[in-house]
Amino acid sequence: MTIAFTICSINYLAQARTLGESLAATNPDIKYFVGLVDRLEGVSFDESYRPAFPLVEIHAIGIEGFQEMCDRYNITELNTAVKPFYFTYFFEKYPEADKVIYFDPDIIVYQPLTHLLQTLDTHEAVVTPHVCTPIEDQKTPNELHHLNTGVFNLGFVAFKKTAQTEKYIKWWEEKLRYECLIALCDGLFVDQNWMNFLPLFIDNTYIERDPGYNAAYWNLHERQFSVDQNGIHYVNEDHPVVFFHYSGYDPAKPAILSKYQDRFELSERQDMQPLFDIYRNSLIRNGNEYYRRFPCCYIKPPKVLRYQRVRKFLKKRVEYLIEKIDTI
Template sequence: MTIVFTICSINYLAQARTLGDSLKATNPDILFFIGLVDILEGVSFDDAFMPEYPMIEIDKIGIDGFDEMAARYDITELNTAVKPFYFTYFFKNYPKADNVIYFDPDIIIFKPLTQLLHSLQLHQAVLTPHINTPIEDRLTPNELHHLNTGIYNLGFAAFRRSPENLEYIQWWEEKLRYECMIDLCNGLFTDQNWMNFLPVFVKNVHIERNPGYNAAYWNLHERQFSIVDKNYFVNGDNPLIFFHYSGYDPAKPDILSKYQDRFELAERPDLTELFALYKNNLIKNGNAYYRKFPCFYIKPARVVRYLRVRKWLKKPFNYVIDQLETI
């Protein structure tokens, strides 16, 4: 059995539904779950916007000290900090699951994951690097940015069940309890830099360089896309397996990604249909509707700001609150 999951708050359910729809169309035998970093109690969705995919609320998976994590992190950091805990949850509660795979919600899967599942038979885990080849300019992002934010993109990670992987995931959990911040000066960028250690700590990790995997704004300098008989290809005859639409907003359809300044969509006609497809799916799946739901776990900026002070990070949570009351 293979499980695929994503993680989001309610405001990103259009992306999660789009991912689920693409997985259902291409890989109907794979179980798909939405890890919901939010609370459904008291929330009522219109019938047209009730997700058909099972949602597992974060407070249901048994993270010790989760309230402290939720107070410490902003919503982006919190959604990434819980990732290894969901891996643990699925391996523990689904003993027949041989593989557990994570995809960011802003991804579309275009093909069966046959090659990926074969790789997991041969290897302990599979990661994709941000880039396979050097970048020839100083635009954003370049190699320096990737050194700061991680060699591997954690919008995707695949693990096979094994004692070594379960041990690594437990180590990853403990790191992300306190150190899943966007704090580049201290070497932190959410969960990603910690994954640099996986090929060191766990033997036989596969670094997937197939250009059809995890195509996104950060590697477009090395990838060109084409369509043949309604099938998408990369760099000639490589099938596009999944595309990662990180930083795309259907309300601003001409902007490829808010995180980059290298390419304009108007200058990349090979991307026109890929992005039109994504925009239409997000609109259909309720992007504007879900955006109106605030996340239950968003804390006041004042609390988050003071909980970032590193000398307090490993103090008991009540100690930090007591200090805030005196400020």
């Protein structure tokens, strides 16, 4: 049995529904879940916006110290920090599941995941690198950005259930419990930099370089897209697009390919327009504007979170200075 899951708060359920629809159409044998970093208690959805996929609320998976994580993290950090805990939950809750795949909610799966599942038959983990070839300019993102934010993109990762992967996931849990921060000066970018250790800690890790996997704004310099008469999307002429990652795309600003990059304008990349038309229409149909109105119940306003972080830093600084004075 194979499980695929995503993680989001209620405000991103349009993306999660779009991903789920694409998996149901292309991989009906894979069981799909939404890990919900939010609470449904007291929330009433209009009938047409009730998700058709199981929602696993974060409080139900039993993370020790979860409230402290909520106090520590913003919404992006919190949604990424719980990722390994969901892997543990699915492996334990569904012992028949020998393979578990994570996708970011802003992904569409376009093809059966046959090759990925075959790879997991012989490997314990699969990841995709941000880039496979050099970048010839200094625009954003380039290789320096990827050194800061991680060699691999954690919008996708897949594990086979083994003693070694379970041990790695437990290690990852403890790192993300406290150190899933957007703090580039400290060498941290949410969960991604920790994944640099995966091929070192698990020898049998497969690095998937097929350009049809995890195509996104960070690797468009090495990928060109086309669609044939049957509606099948290809990258670099002969590789089917397996899944496309629409990171940073806002359907309310359809001309902007991604808010996180300045290398390409969508108007200059007409090869990608069909892929983005599909995504924009899917998000609108699945209630993007509707779900955006729901604030995450676990997240404090940014000013309060900043105050807490500054207070924590000053407390540590005072403790350090007192310790230094005591040694004089």
